[in-house]
Amino acid sequence: MLVYAEGDVREVLRGRPTLDRDATRALVGRLHPHHQITEIEDSTLLEGANPPDGQVHAGCFPGVTVLCTGEVGIDYPSRLDRRFLEVAEARPVYLHAMHSVVDWFAFAIWKKGELVRALSLSPDSGILENLGTPLPFESPYWAGQCAASMDEGQEPYPLPFHPLEMAESALRALFGFTYEGTVEEDDPDLESIPLAGFAVRRRSGLRGWLAALAGKRN
Secondary structure, three states: OEEEEOOOHHHHHHOOOOOOHHHHHHHHHHHOOOEEEEEEEEEEOOOOOOOOOOEEEEEEEOOEEEEEOHHHOOOOHHHOOOHHHHOOOOOOEEEEEEEOOOOEEEEEEEEOOEEEEEEEEEOOOEEEEEEEOOOHHHHHHHOOOOOOOOOOOOOOOOOOOOHHHHHHHHHHHHHOOOOOOOOOOOOOOHHHOEEEEEEEEEOOHHHHHHHHHHHHHO
């Protein structure tokens, strides 16, 4: 998930903002200039945060843009393709990604196009990336106050905390909601926030070559 926002994401989402379909369609097209893009069924911020390969779920709202795509779920978030930053138009960019099967979590923040924080870790790979100054929500985790609980007889957890627990804390700190954590009374209703769905497929043959050439000229 990428979120582009100047202000308080939580407050915007709590207001059940109206989806700007034209702006959303234009954003997805700008990010995929050499692809065939087909509109598919809408999803919601509750159900559409983890689209399958070949799909993008997105929403442009007044003050906040949400983009969900597997392309941003990368081991080293600092290496995010620059095209995702170029569409930010000076807004801060927040990346959040997690994979429950391998207990992996990554997040990153850019301001004015410059990386200010990036973290990526899993129990199997350890800390893949740890750049910039940790944010306040991270403090109890690094201080050993959120150690992963293990059953009796199990080996100690390879990290000082469980990445997915930090992932939920990051969601709360950055966006004002969680997916698996505690739901607060005034949290945004994720099921009421629509995301437009798109199937994205790279063009092939002559059409693909012409589209690529046109992109270079532009």
